[in-house]
Amino acid sequence: MNLTLKVWRQSGPTDSGHFETYEATDVKDEMSFLEMLDLVNENLIDSGHEPITFDSDCREGICGTCGLMINGQAHGPQKGTATCQLHMRKFHDGETVTIEPWRAAAFPIVKDLMVDRSAFDAIIESGGFITSDTGGPRDANEILIPKAAADTAMDAAACIGCGACVAACPNGAAQLFTSAKLAHLNLLPQGQVERWKRTEDMVETMEMFFGSCTNYGECQEACPKEIPIDFIAMMNRDFLKSKIKNRKLQGQR
Amino acid sequence: MSTITLDSKIPSGPVEERWENHKFNMKLVNPANKRKFTVLVVGTGLAGAAAAATLAELGYHVKCFTFHDSPRRAHSIAAQGGINAAKNYKNDGDSVKRLFYDTVKGGDFRSRESNVHRLAEVSVNIIDQCVAQGVPFAREYGGLLDNRSFGGSQVSRTFYARGQTGQQLLLGAYQALMQQVSLGRVELHTKTELLDVVTKDGVAAGIVTRDLITGDIQSWAGHATLLCTGGYGNAFYLSTNAMNSNVTAAWRAHKKGALFANPCYTQIHPTCIPASDEFQSKLTLMSESLRNDGRIWVPKQFDDNRAPENIPEADRDYFLERKYPSFGNLAPRDIASRSAKQVVDEGRGVGPIKNGVYLDFAESIGRLGENVVFERYGNLFDMYERITDENPMKMPMRIYPASHYTMGGLWVDYNLMTNIPGLYALGEANFSDHGANRLGASALMQGLADGYFVAPNTIGDYLAGLLGKTPVGTDDPAFATSVAAVQDDMRRWISVGGTKSPEYYHRELGKLVWDYCGMARDKNGLEKALSEIPALREEFESNVRVLGDPDGVNQSLEKVGRVADFFELGELMCRDALMREESCGGHFRVEHQTEDGEAKRDDENFSFVGAWEWEGKGSTPTLHKEPLVFETVKPVVRSYK
Numbered sequence: 088m089n090l091t092l093k094v095w096r097q098s099g100p101t102d103s104g105h106f107e108t109y110e111a112t113d114v115k116d117e118m119s120f121l122e123m124l125d126l127v128n129e130n131l132i133d134s135g136h137e138p139i140t141f142d143s144d145c146r147e148g149i150c151g152t153c154g155l156m157i158n159g160q161a162h163g164p165q166k167g168t169a170t171c172q173l174h175m176r177k178f179h180d181g182e183t184v185t186i187e188p189w190r191a192a193a194f195p196i197v198k199d200l201m202v203d204r205s206a207f208d209a210i211i212e213s214g215g216f217i218t219s220d221t222g223g224p225r226d227a228n229e230i231l232i233p234k235a236a237a238d239t240a241m242d243a244a245a246c247i248g249c250g251a252c253v254a255a256c257p258n259g260a261a262q263l264f265t266s267a268k269l270a271h272l273n274l275l276p277q278g279q280v281e282r283w284k285r286t287e288d289m290v291e292t293m294e295m296f297f298g299s300c301t302n303y304g305e306c307q308e309a310c311p312k313e314i315p316i317d318f319i320a321m322m323n324r325d326f327l328k329s330k331i332k333n334r335k336l337q338g339q340r
Numbered sequence: 341m342s343t344i345t346l347d348s349k350i351p352s353g354p355v356e357e358r359w360e361n362h363k364f365n366m367k368l369v370n371p372a373n374k375r376k377f378t379v380l381v382v383g384t385g386l387a388g389a390a391a392a393a394t395l396a397e398l399g400y401h402v403k404c405f406t407f408h409d410s411p412r413r414a415h416s417i418a419a420q421g422g423i424n425a426a427k428n429y430k431n432d433g434d435s436v437k438r439l440f441y442d443t444v445k446g447g448d449f450r451s452r453e454s455n456v457h458r459l460a461e462v463s464v465n466i467i468d469q470c471v472a473q474g475v476p477f478a479r480e481y482g483g484l485l486d487n488r489s490f491g492g493s494q495v496s497r498t499f500y501a502r503g504q505t506g507q508q509l510l511l512g513a514y515q516a517l518m519q520q521v522s523l524g525r526v527e528l529h530t531k532t533e534l535l536d537v538v539t540k541d542g543v544a545a546g547i548v549t550r551d552l553i554t555g556d557i558q559s560w561a562g563h564a565t566l567l568c569t570g571g572y573g574n575a576f577y578l579s580t581n582a583m584n585s586n587v588t589a590a591w592r593a594h595k596k597g598a599l600f601a602n603p604c605y606t607q608i609h610p611t612c613i614p615a616s617d618e619f620q621s622k623l624t625l626m627s628e629s630l631r632n633d634g635r636i637w638v639p640k641q642f643d644d645n646r647a648p649e650n651i652p653e654a655d656r657d658y659f660l661e662r663k664y665p666s667f668g669n670l671a672p673r674d675i676a677s678r679s680a681k682q683v684v685d686e687g688r689g690v691g692p693i694k695n696g697v698y699l700d701f702a703e704s705i706g707r708l709g710e711n712v713v714f715e716r717y718g719n720l721f722d723m724y725e726r727i728t729d730e731n732p733m734k735m736p737m738r739i740y741p742a743s744h745y746t747m748g749g750l751w752v753d754y755n756l757m758t759n760i761p762g763l764y765a766l767g768e769a770n771f772s773d774h775g776a777n778r779l780g781a782s783a784l785m786q787g788l789a790d791g792y793f794v795a796p797n798t799i800g801d802y803l804a805g806l807l808g809k810t811p812v813g814t815d816d817p818a819f820a821t822s823v824a825a826v827q828d829d830m831r832r833w834i835s836v837g838g839t840k841s842p843e844y845y846h847r848e849l850g851k852l853v854w855d856y857c858g859m860a861r862d863k864n865g866l867e868k869a870l871s872e873i874p875a876l877r878e879e880f881e882s883n884v885r886v887l888g889d890p891d892g893v894n895q896s897l898e899k900v901g902r903v904a905d906f907f908e909l910g911e912l913m914c915r916d917a918l919m920r921e922e923s924c925g926g927h928f929r930v931e932h933q934t935e936d937g938e939a940k941r942d943d944e945n946f947s948f949v950g951a952w953e954w955e956g957k958g959s960t961p962t963l964h965k966e967p968l969v970f971e972t973v974k975p976v977v978r979s980y981k
Contacts, residue, residue: 099892099893115616115617115619117616117617118619119621119727121621122619122620122621125619125621125843126619128841128843129841129843129844132841132885132887132896133839133841135887136887137887137888138887138895138896140893140895142409143583144408144413144415144582144583144584145413145415145417145418145582145583146582146583146621146622146624147418147624147625147723148723148726149417149418149504149507150412150413150414150415150417150418150582151412151413152408152409152413165726167722168726172723172726172727173726174726174727174729176729197553197893198892198893201893203409204409204410205409205410205530207410208410208411208412208518208530211514211515211518212518212519212521212522213522215515215518216473216515216516216518216519217472217473217474217515218519219469219472219473219516220394220397221390221393221394221397221469221516221792221793221796222469224468224469224471224472225468225472226468227427227467227468227470227471227477227485228427228429228484228485230471231482231483231484232479232483233479233483234479234480234481234483237476237477237478237479237483238479240474240476241476241478241501241502241508244476244501244507244508244511245502245504245507247507248410248412271474271476272474275474275476277471277472277473277474278474
C-alpha cells in the first residue's frame with residue numbers, strides 16, 4: 088500500500104516545529120508502524136535528507152520507549168497496543184497518516200518525535216519503591232499474599248511508563264501512571280509500612296509536573312497495557328487517608 | 341605479544357564452601373571509607389541497576405550511566421518466562437546442588453564450576469530480595485509462590501510474573517536505584533553512552549561518554565568501573581535484542597586490553613516468530629514457557645501445503661518428542677533450535693515462506709480447557725496475534741529459532757573483574773556462568789546474582805587496596821587523549837559522505853554472521869566469512885552515509901559507531917568458531933557431530949575458555965586459554981533422550 092505521511096519535524100526544543108509531508112510507498116501489511124518509518128528514513132537518507140528522529144527500543148511493547156500520536160490517537164488506532172506493536176494492516180492504501188510526538192507540557196520535545204519523559208522518573212524517585220536494602224530479607228514464602236491481591240498488583244505493575252496516558256489526557260495529567268505504581272506497591276503486604284508517605288510524596292511530586300485529573304478517562308483508552316482508572320480512585324482514597332493519618336499510630340489501619 | 345596470564349582467582353577448597361570462604365577472606369572497606377570511593381556503573385539493566393543500588397546502599401559514591409531515557413527501559417525488561425532459584429518449594433527434589441549440576445550440564449561443560457555453584461547458591465537470596473521489594477510474582481490460592489518448569493530441567497524451580505518476569509524484576513531494581521538517587525547516593529546520567537574506557541598504567545581510570553541529547557563528549561573518573569551493558573546478539577542484525585542493544589561498551593574495553601572470551605557461544609532461542617520479509621527490523625520472542633503446554637511439530641511430508649487443521653495426526657512429526665522422549669518439547673534451547681532448523685532445511689517448514697515449525701496448543705486446550713491455557717499464556721497469545729494476525733487458540737503458532745542471548749563476553753575472574761584491574765563486567769556482558777549454552781530462566785538469575793550479591797562483595801577487596809591513593813583525575817592526559825580520539829571518530833563518520841545508511845550495512849553484516857556463524861558452522865563457511873566481513877567493513881568505512889551534526893541528537897551517528905564495533909566483533913566470532921574444532925552447546929560445527937546429528941564435544945583438546953586479545957585493527961588477535969577443571973560434575977555426553 089502507499090500512504091501519505093504528515094510528520095512533525097522540530098530541530099530542537101526551541102524550534103517552533105512544523106509538519107512535513109512524505110510519501111511512504113510499497114508498505115506491506117506485515118510491517119510494524121515503526122518498520123514503516125524505518126523505511127521512510129532509509130529513503131530520506133538515500134535522498135540526502137536527515138532522517139526523522141523517534142525513540143524505540145524493544146519493539147515488543149514492553150520497554151515503553153516508543154510512543155507516537157498517530158492521527159491524534161496515542162499509539163494509534165489499535166486498543167491495548169503500543170506503537171511498535173501496531174501493524175500496517177490496520178491502515179489502508181491511499182490513507183493520509185498524521186504523526187506527532189506526545190504533546191504535554193511535562194514532556195518537552197527534544198527533537199522531531201522524541202520527547203523528554205524524565206518527569207516520570209521524578210515521580211518514582213519520590214516514593215515509588217519499597218525500602219529494602221540488599222541483604223538478608225526473610226524467606227520469600229513467609230510473606231503470604233492472597234492470589235487476588237497479587238494479581239491486581241500485577242495488573243497495575245504492568246505499566247510500561249510510555250506516557251500515552253499523559254499524551255491522551257486533555258489536561259496532560261499523570262494520574263494513571265502514578266496510581267498504577269501506587270496500586271502495585273500499596274496492595275502488597277510489603278508495601279504497607281511506607282504506604283501513606285509514599286502516596287503523599289508521589290502525588291505531590293506528580294502535581295509539580297503534570298496537570299490535574301478531571302475524569303475524562305482518555306488515559307485508560309490510550310493505555311497499551313489497558314490499565315484501568317479504578318487505580319486512580321484507589322490513589323485518591325489513599326491520598327485523602329494519607330492526609331489525616333496519625334503517622335505515629337500507623338500500625339492501626 | 342603481550343604477557344597476559346589468565347588468573348581466574350578461583351578459591352580453593354570444596355566447591356560448596358568456596359564462596360563462603362572467599363567472602364570471609366576478602367578485604368573489607370569500613371563504612372566511613374566507602375564514601376571515599378567512586379564507582380562508575382555503566383548500564384541499568386538487571387545487573388547494572390542492582391549493582392548501582394546495592395553499592396550505593398553500602399555507602400559507595402556511585403555514578404550510573406545509561407543510553408536510555410530512563411533506567412527502566414533496559415532490555416532486561418523484555419525477558420518473559422521467569423527466573424530460576426533452588427528453593428525447592430515444590431518438594432520435587434531440587435537443591436542448590438541440582439541447579440548447579442543442571443547449569444553445568446546445560447552449559448555443555450564449558451563453564452566454570454565455581455562460578456556456577458555460587459550462582460546456584462545466591463539464586464535463593466534473589467527471590468527473597470525481590471519479594472521484599474514488592475515484585476509481584478505469581479502466587480497460588482494459599483498465598484504461596486507459584487513455580488513452573490523450564491527447558492533443561494526436570495524440576496519446577498522457575499518463579500514468574502505472568503509473561504513479564506523481566507519487566508517486574510527490572511522495575512524492582514530500577515525502583516531500588518531511584519531510591520538511592522533520591523538519597524543523593526547515586527548520580528544518574530540518562531541518555532549518556534559510553535564511547536571509551538580509559539586506562540592509566542594498565543588500570544581502569546574511568547570512561548568517556550557522549551551525551552546523546554547535546555552531543556557533549558565527557559570524561560568520568562572512578563576507582564572502579566562496572567560494565568553491565570548486556571550481550572551482542574545484534575551482531576546478527578535480526579535478533580530478539582532491542583534495537584539499540586549493542587556491544588560498544590564491551591568492545592571498546594576489549595580494544596583497551598580487556599580479553600573477550602568465547603565470542604562464538606551464542607544462543608539461538610527456539611521459540612521466536614519467524615521473519616515475514618526483508619524489511620523486518622527485529623524478531624520477537626515467544627517465551628520458552630510455551631513449550632510446557634505446546635507441542636512442536638511439522639508435517640511428515642515435504643511441501644505439505646494443507647492447513648494445519650487438515651493434517652491428520654498420522655501425518656504429523658512431533659520431532660522433539662520423537663527424538664528426545666524423556667525431555668520431549670522441553671529439550672534445552674540449543675537442541676530444540678537445531679532440530680527445528682533441521683526439519684526446515686529438509687523442506688518441511690510451515691507458513692507462507694516455509695520458515696517455521698508449529699507450536700500447537702490444541703492438546704492442552706483439550707486437557708486443561710481454554711480458560712486455563714489462556715490464563716497461562718494469554719498475553720503471549722495476544723502479542724502473537726498482533727504481529728501475525730493469527731489466533732493461537734484457534735490455530736497452531738508458527739515459531740522459528742532466532743538469536744537471543746550471548747554466552748560469550750568479556751573475560752572475568754571469579755571476582756567478575758576483567759584482566760584490566762578495576763574494570764568489572766557483570767551480567768550478560770561477561771562470559772562466566774553459562775558455558776556454551778544458557779538454560780531458560782537463568783539470565784535473569786545471573787544478572788541479579790552479579791548485581792545484588794557478587795560484585796558488591798568482591799569490589800571491596802579491590803578498593804580496600806586503594807585506600808589513601810588519589811585516583812587518576814579527568815584532567816589526566818589519558819582522558820584528553822581518549823576524548824580527542826572519540827571526537828575524531830565522530831567527525832570522521834560524518835565526513836565519509838557515502839551513499840548507504842548504517843542500517844543497511846548492519847543488515848548486510850547480520851546476514852553474513854547469521855549464514856556462516858549462526859546455528860550451524862563449518863570451516864569453509866567461516867573462512868569465507870573471515871574474508872567477506874573485512875571486505876564489507878572496508879566498503880562500510882568508505883561508503884556509509886551519516887547525515888546531520890555531531891552536536892545534538894543524531895541517531896545515525898549513534899548507530900554508525902555501534903555497527904563499526906559489530907563488524908570487528910563479527911569477525912572475532914567467526915575466528916573463535918573456526919578455532920573451536922568441536923561442537924558444544926550453542927556452537928555447532930557440522931564437522932563435529934555424532935551419527936544421529938548431536939553435538940560432539942572434544943574435552944581432550946577444547947575444555948578451555950578461549951579469551952582473545954585485541955592486537956590492533958587488521959591484526960590477528962591472540963588467543964589465551966583458561967583451562968576448565970571439573971572436579972564435581974564429571975563431563976559426560978549431554979543426553980536429553
